[in-house]
Amino acid sequence: MILELSDIHKSYGRHAALKGLSLSVREGSFTALLGPSSAGKTTTLRIIGGLETVDRGAFSLYGQDALDVPVQGRDLAMVFQTFALYPHLTVAENLGYPLRRAGLSRAETATRVTETAEMLRIAHRIAVKPGQLSGGERQRVAIGRALIRKPRLLLLDEPLTNLDAKLRDEMRVELKRLHRELGITMLFATPDQLEATSMAEQIALIDDGRIIARGTPDDLYEAPRSAKVARMLGSPPANVVAGAATPRGLSLGFATLADAAHPSGQYVIRPNHLRLDPAAPDFRADVVLIEALGDSTVLHLEAGDHALRCVCFGETARTVRIGDEVPLRIDRDHLRALPEP
The missing domain is CATH 3.40.50.300 (P-loop containing nucleotide triphosphate hydrolases)
Known part of the structure; x- marks a missing residue:
């Protein structure tokens, strides 16, 4: 060195x-x-x-x-x-x-x-x-x-x-x-x-x-x-949520993922790994703020007691308005469990 x-x-x-x-x-x-x-x-x-x-x-x-x-x-x-x-x-x-x-x-x-x-x-x-x-x-x-x-x-x-x-x-x-x-x-x-x-x-x-x-x-x-590391890298900052393993699947408080066999712990959901999906949503959330960035749109969301961010692309995102309730799906391939402290 x-x-x-x-x-x-x-x-x-x-x-x-x-x-x-x-x-x-x-x-x-x-x-x-x-x-x-x-x-x-x-x-x-x-x-x-x-x-x-x-x-x-x-x-x-x-x-x-x-x-x-x-x-x-x-x-x-x-x-x-x-x-x-x-x-x-x-x-x-x-x-x-x-x-x-x-x-x-x-x-x-x-x-x-x-x-x-x-x-x-x-x-x-x-x-x-x-x-x-x-x-x-x-x-x-x-x-x-x-x-x-x-x-x-x-x-x-x-x-x-x-x-x-x-x-x-x-x-x-x-x-x-x-x-x-x-x-x-x-x-x-x-x-x-x-x-x-x-x-x-x-x-x-x-x-x-x-x-x-x-x-x-x-x-x-x-x-x-x-x-802390998850939030320091990535823009917008990562969503970090607590997950609990239940007989029905992984419960995140605002959504239960029946097809995700994960243990209890903290999970990282990057804003670009949340997507608008009216066909097969995991949960619904209220839009409280919108940031239009040209090629993308950042939605600030409330799902129960959880504040989340979602990055959306395309024309669909441009039709969303503050106060709307939107259907969202979590990308299972990018759901990351944090190591235990």
Whole structure:
């Protein structure tokens, strides 16, 4: 592993930011650190980058203990949520700044600046200053400044947060391309599950200062280990309901599935695994809210004491109105039982 954190604790006064966090990252991988605000993402990256010390725990980089290694000796770079560009310098000067500080010659610096600008498709903007750039261009410069030193590890702390939706889409594709072409190890902190699932090979879910699950996006989505993990991946969030095994079948409170031989426990029903089915419904529910998203419609439902979500497609969904009682069927092939705690 290129990076290993073991039982890391970090507090700021009385606030415990990390509570025994453990994380490993394979060399050459693209790993997302996904979690809500204040979960500990930035603190974790700052510890790896040498910007914070730990209270307790072990930390190794490239197979060597790194707790006391200074920032300059860690062979990594970090891209922050704010672009942190020097406003009085041109794009070329911003890109070349780390190399000048490292003592590289003007010729070598100029060569690397040109290569980096071309790789990030900003060569045509190399003579302008940050104030003349779009948000996406400024982010490319920030990423280029981190990559130009050719670090072994790139840390990205919510780098797309300040971009609009279109630019975020473009930069997701760009970061995937850079990872594929450069083969650099990337650790990407984000609160956005779409960013994590669309870019990362591995996702580590962080909550309240601990890693609560890790795996591929498909593994975490298809086989979540807990209700919290199930709800953190997938949009809209998963429906998590209690099921009881009865002689008549699996009772979910609002429906009994006679053809489902499942034990009692918690079950995950993804909103896209509920469908409108007047011919063979499992239950009926009242529509309390409708979100029309263009190619799909999200129905917010009440079935007895249960609040559920359903994703529907096609013309049928467009005829549903708030207050309607709709017939629904659960896709048996995708009914997932959660492991016992």
